[in-house]
Amino acid sequence: MSLNPVRHITIDCHDPHALARFWIEVTGYLPDEEPDDDEVLITARVPDAPGLLFIRVDDAKVVKNRVHLDIEPPAGTRDETVERLLAAGASIFEDHRAPDGMGWVTMRDPEGNEFCVERSAVERGLSTP
Template sequence: MLLRHVTVDCADPYRLASFWSGVTGWPLFDGDQPGDPEVLVVAPEPQPGLLFIRVPESKRVKNRIHLDWMPTERTRDEEVERILALGATLHEDHRKPDGLGWVTLLDPEGNEFCVERSAAERTA
C-alpha cells in the first residue's frame, strides 16, 4: 500500500496550500487557483502530496495528528525563523540549552506541526 496524500480540511485551500508550498518548496498542482475547493501541493516521489480541501467548519481543538519536519538544507533554528517569516505562529518551544528539542508551530489556519533538528545537527 502507498500513502498518496495527507489531506487537511481547511477554510481556504489555495491560501493554505500556498503557505505549505513555501514551507516545503514543492509546487502546487498545475491549474490549481484561488477559489478552488481543493488544492494539491505536489511532493517528490515517493513522498505523499499535501491535499487541502475546503470544509465549512473551523478548527476547534488540538490536532489529533500532525506533521514533524526535519530540515535538509538549514538548521532547525534557521528553518523555524524561515517558516515564521512565511506566516506560521510559534506555539510551543521545546528547545533545550544543549541543542536538543523541537519547535511546535501553527500554520495560518492553526494546524500544529513540529520542526526538529536536521540530520547534520543530530550527528554533530
C-alpha cells in the same frame, strides 16, 4: 507500482489556496491548483512521497490536531527554519528547544494546524553540511 500506500495527507481548511502556498514554503512541494477549485494538491519532488491535499470546509478548527507533520529542515538549521516559517505566517505554539541544542518547536500554520520543526540531519550528526 508505488510501494507507498499513503497517496495524500488531507488538511481541511478555510482557504486551500493560501494554506497550500504556506505549505509550499514549508516543504518545497510543487503546486497543482485551479484558481476556482475548492481543493489544492501540492506534490513532492521525489517519487512516491505523499502529496498534501487542502480541501475547503466551512467548520473551524477547535481542538488540537490528532495527526501532525514533523518537518526536518533539508537545508540550514531548525532555528533558521523556525524563523523563516514565522516570517511566512506560522506561529510558535510550544517551544521544546533545550539549552544543549536538542529538542523541537511545535508551530501552527496560518489556520492553526500544528506541526513540529525538528533539528536537521546535519544538526543530528547524520550528514555533513
